[in-house]
Amino acid sequence: MSIYIPGRVRMAVGLSGMTRRNFLKSAAAVGAASLAAPAVVRAQSGVTLRFLNNETSVASQAALKKACDDYESKFGVKIIVDSSPISGTMQKVMAAVAAGQPYDIMTSGFIAGILEYIHAGAIVPVTDLVKKYDWGKKAAWEYQGENWYYPFDYNLVVNYYRKDLYAQKGLKIPETWDDFLKNCQALTVVNGGNVDVGGCVIPLASDSSTNWASFGNMFAEGAELFDKDWNVVFDQGENADRATRFLDFYGELYKTMPPGMNAVSYAQLMSLFATGKAAHSVYSGRLVEALETTNPELADKYGIFPSPGSTGQKALSYAFDGFCVGKSNQSEEAIKFLQWFAEEHYVDWLLSAWMNNHPARLDIYENERWKSHPMIKKHWNTMMTMKSYIEGDNIKIMAIDTSGPSIDMRACNVFNANVMPEMLQQKVLGNASSADCVAATAQRIRSVI
The missing domain is CATH 3.40.190.10 (Periplasmic binding protein-like II)
Structure with a gap:
């Protein structure tokens, strides 16, 4: 990539x-x-x-x-x-x-x-x-x-999971993001008040890895940045509700993640899963290559699934x-x-x-x-x-830099400015409300484009 x-x-x-x-x-x-x-x-x-x-x-x-x-x-x-x-x-x-x-x-x-x-x-x-x-x-x-x-x-950004851990805990591949959250909570290992093994890793650093990998659940929920005329609608009507629900969900997922997530990027997304420090990770097919190279035992114990929305919709960032x-x-x-x-x-x-x-x-x-x-x-x-x-047509394939009615620099400028990763940071590092994060992000998008 x-x-x-x-x-x-x-x-x-x-x-x-x-x-x-x-x-x-x-x-x-x-x-x-x-x-x-x-x-x-x-x-x-x-x-x-x-x-x-x-x-x-x-x-x-x-x-x-x-x-x-x-x-x-x-x-x-x-x-x-x-x-x-x-x-x-x-x-x-x-x-x-x-x-x-x-x-x-x-x-x-x-x-x-x-x-x-x-x-x-x-x-x-x-x-x-x-x-x-x-x-x-x-x-x-x-x-x-x-x-x-x-x-x-x-x-394609798929969710990797540990089949062996799922079997041990009696877990099933999640159909909704509530299912996914429960699986992540069940697989989180806490020692001395700190997360030792993360339930998942979904990045939030201000870089292209977050833009690429972290918004599959938001796309599955149907939140959109622009309408057909390039008006910013992220904070309007049902889009605002969808984006707010996504941030509430991400805030709960963040509690299951290992420490240092503000610095996690491409390499760490692979290594945390390959070394057993995370039960789920988002990544492309390269993670399979990393398993074969660094931990071949795990190369027989992983599975993949798309990012779910709140009611069973599915999507992939790409x-x-x-x-x-x-x-x-x-x-x-x-x-x-x-x-x-x-x-x-x-x-x-x-x-x-x-x-x-x-x-x-x-x-x-x-x-x-x-x-x-x-x-x-x-x-x-x-x-x-x-x-x-x-x-197939049952899985949405979307990306921050392809948002909007056509390929255009406006969506790319949102990608380049790391607007969406910083929304995640405001939510989980700045302790802002999801609604305030959505409103601030929409204004930032308007200024960027």
């Missing part, structure tokens, strides 16, 4: 005299052609592409290097990969644009970051490549009538990852590479993070090489459960 670093860079980036119409016409020609031998003919030998990769695990870097070496051996196009921690991606992209040496291709995540790239003139559409495939729900979103990234995974093509003198060559990569090395790339790279492209689920991976086979039930979430 890519963590967005706020920025407000606005600049125009040239495309070596190529108009947008000519560029799209050329890209369409690329997308309409075969993805095998003809691409070899069109590849321009001697070209060097710059690739900014923020998937920095050893396996992912190795998979990308193999693909780039293969492409160079076939086409004569060299690809220099710059792997950067996810927290520095935005800064590196914008610095490269400002220096007149933009990246030709990059991995990207949150919509907030991608819209910044679009508004800065830093990337070009990849619509024709995206339209070749069928995608899961909300994966291949459009902005200004174009697709600006080529997805490779979802980061983000995604994908590839963007930079607006550079070599954008056409970068699109050719991405087109080839999508056919020749896409599965290898997904398997480099076998559960975290939960496929957004639906044909992958029928790919025999992908299906035969030993860890995919071992955790097949989990993968198919997550697949059911992106195919």
Whole structure:
């Protein structure tokens, strides 16, 4: 997943005299052609592409290097990969644009970051490549009538729970948030007045992990930030009631959480569950990989479920990852590479993070090489459960930065300003009433947008 670093860079980036119409016409020609031998003919030998990769695990870097070496051996196009921690991606992209040496291709995540790239003139559409495939729900979103990234995974926020502890306590998978709260209370271990083992961990720090992971129950309850005309309605009518109920619920959940929650972020969400310090945690498929690596005994004892609302509605927060093509003198060559990569090395790339790279492209689920991976086979039930979430209509999939009637920077600005995480802090750290928190948050949203 890519963590967005706020920025407000606005600049125009040239495309070596190529108009947008000519560029799209050329890209369409690329997308309409075969993805095998003809691409070899069109590849321009001697070209060097710059690739900014923020998937920095050893396996992912190795998979990308193999693909780039293969492409160079076939086409004569060299690809220099710059792997950067996810927290520095935005800064590196914008610095490269400002220096007149933009990246030709990059991995990207949150919509907030991608819209910044679009508004800065830093990337070009990849619509024709995206339209070749069928995608899961909300994966291949459009902005200004174009697709600006080529997805490779979802980061669905599911609730992880300990099957063994559920069995010991006679607990059932929760259908409502009251059920969930009772389960968390039943599994909380208190020693000397302090929580030793948390019933759950749902973050509240002012960062993207909270924006991403902490509002599934609010979405399940149906609280909305905006109406169809972008009016802020979070504090209006039934929305205010729903948001207030959610905060009351979160306040009770917080009492079951381990200490130090104001500093808990991505790594701690995984480690607290993997080390047995929390009976539930919210996270994407990467938590399964963490269990296999750090505590394989628990890798046979977990289960997942969506976030429930008060009366049984279900929802998931989400983000995604994908590839963007930079607006550079070599954008056409970068699109050719991405087109080839999508056919020749896409599965290898997904398997480099076998559960975290939960496929957004639906044909992958029928790919025999992908299906035969030993860890995919071992955790097949989990993968198919997550697949059911992106195919059915009974589970809401929502996010702070996709709130509102369309993809827009207004919702992204709410995400970037950490408005919603700070609402949670006001509730449980500031001891404010839920109603006051909702009213203050709505006013903050109005000021941000």
